Amino acid sequence: MRTEITDIEALRDHRAAGHDLRDTVLIGLDLTGHGDLLRTALDGAVLLGCEVPDRTRRQAEAAGALIFPDIPDLPYHVYRTRLYTPAELFDGFDPGRPETYADTPDARIYEHSKQQGRSPDPLHALAERLHDHSITTALAEVLATCTPPPVAVMGGHALTRDSEGYRAAMRLGAALGVAGFTVLTGGGPGAMEAVPYGVRMPDHVDELHAELAKSPRFGADAAAIGEWLATGLRPSLPDSEPLTIGIPTWFYGHEPPNPACHLHAKYFANSVREDGLLTVATGGVVYTPGSAGTVQEVFQDYTQNHYTSIGPAAPMVFLGKHFWTTEVPAAPLVRQLARGRDAEEWILVTDDVDEAVALLRKYSAT
Known part of the structure; x- marks a missing residue:
C-alpha cells in the first residue's frame, strides 16, 4: 500500500521520522524551495500535480520518481484530495440573482463536460478518470471513520418539494439521523435532497418542508435552477453529525446537486458513481419509490448481495409496500432470487419507517 501525502507539513513530518519516499504518492504539493525533502530514495515515488522546479524535477526523475503534471485549462482540479462541499460547488452564486448559478464551478464543469461529448479526447478522458479516482479515494477516507x-x-x-412524498422522505432521513447513521444519497434533487434535510433538521421537518415548497422543482435553465437553489440555501443547517454525503454525477449535470448534504462525491462517470454508491453503503440500502434508475439500482445492489462479491449481504429495505409489490413489483422478484441465501434475512418490504430503521440497526449490530 502506497503512502499518500497531501501537504508540506505532513511531508516534513514523514521525512523527520526518518522515512524515505519509496512507493510514496505526493499530491498537489508546491515543492518550490523544498527540494531538500526529496533528497532521499525515490524508487516508485509518484508526484501528482506537484509544482516542481526543473532542476529538482530532473533529480527526482533520475532517482526513480514518476512525475505527472497538472492538466491545464480545466475548470476542475484533477488530483483532488477531498470531497466537495456545497459552498465549493456553488461558489459565486448570488441568491438574489438566480441566473448566477451559470457562473458556479458546478455549472461550468458541467458545460465543459458537455463540450467533450460522450467520447472525450484522450487527454480529457484521462483527466476525468484521474479526477474520479481521486474522489473515490477521498470518499473512502471519510467513510472509514463512520460507525455504524x-x-x-x-x-x-x-419528487417535488411540495409533495407528501418529499415530506415522507424527510421523515425517513430524520429517523436515520436520530439512529446515528451516516446517510448517503445520489446527491441530486427529489428524494435525494429530502433525506439529508431530514437528517440535519429532524425536529423541524414540517416547518422546513413548508419553506422549501415555495420552490417545488428545479428548472431547465440556470435562472430556474438558481431559484430552486436559493430556496434550498435559505435554511441555516447545523454542521452536526451524522454526516450526509451526496454522490451525484455530471453525466446527469442538468440535475443540480442539492445544498442539503454536508459533502458531495461528484463524479464524471455515472457507472463508477452508481456502482460505487451501492458498494460503499455497507450498512444497507433503503429504496423509496422511483423510476427506471432506482429499479436499476435495486438489481445492481441485489447482484452484489447475491454473490457476496464485496462482502456479506446487506439489508435491502423497500419502503412503500404497494409501490414495490404492485406498481413496480421489484421486491417479489428480489425475494424470489434470495430464497435460501444469506440475503433473504435482510430483505424487508414495509410502510413503517421505524421497522426499516430497526432492521438496519439490527444489521449494524452484527
Whole structure:
C-alpha cells in the first residue's frame, strides 16, 4: 500500500521520522524551495500535480520518481484530495440573482463536460478518470471513520418539494439521523435532497418542508435552477453529525446537486458513481419509490448481495409496500432470487419507517 501525502507539513513530518519516499504518492504539493525533502530514495515515488522546479524535477526523475503534471485549462482540479462541499460547488452564486448559478464551478464543469461529448479526447478522458479516482479515494477516507456503517437511500429525482412524498422522505432521513447513521444519497434533487434535510433538521421537518415548497422543482435553465437553489440555501443547517454525503454525477449535470448534504462525491462517470454508491453503503440500502434508475439500482445492489462479491449481504429495505409489490413489483422478484441465501434475512418490504430503521440497526449490530 502506497503512502499518500497531501501537504508540506505532513511531508516534513514523514521525512523527520526518518522515512524515505519509496512507493510514496505526493499530491498537489508546491515543492518550490523544498527540494531538500526529496533528497532521499525515490524508487516508485509518484508526484501528482506537484509544482516542481526543473532542476529538482530532473533529480527526482533520475532517482526513480514518476512525475505527472497538472492538466491545464480545466475548470476542475484533477488530483483532488477531498470531497466537495456545497459552498465549493456553488461558489459565486448570488441568491438574489438566480441566473448566477451559470457562473458556479458546478455549472461550468458541467458545460465543459458537455463540450467533450460522450467520447472525450484522450487527454480529457484521462483527466476525468484521474479526477474520479481521486474522489473515490477521498470518499473512502471519510467513510472509514463512520460507525455504524453508512446507509444509502435511493429514490426518484422528480419528487417535488411540495409533495407528501418529499415530506415522507424527510421523515425517513430524520429517523436515520436520530439512529446515528451516516446517510448517503445520489446527491441530486427529489428524494435525494429530502433525506439529508431530514437528517440535519429532524425536529423541524414540517416547518422546513413548508419553506422549501415555495420552490417545488428545479428548472431547465440556470435562472430556474438558481431559484430552486436559493430556496434550498435559505435554511441555516447545523454542521452536526451524522454526516450526509451526496454522490451525484455530471453525466446527469442538468440535475443540480442539492445544498442539503454536508459533502458531495461528484463524479464524471455515472457507472463508477452508481456502482460505487451501492458498494460503499455497507450498512444497507433503503429504496423509496422511483423510476427506471432506482429499479436499476435495486438489481445492481441485489447482484452484489447475491454473490457476496464485496462482502456479506446487506439489508435491502423497500419502503412503500404497494409501490414495490404492485406498481413496480421489484421486491417479489428480489425475494424470489434470495430464497435460501444469506440475503433473504435482510430483505424487508414495509410502510413503517421505524421497522426499516430497526432492521438496519439490527444489521449494524452484527
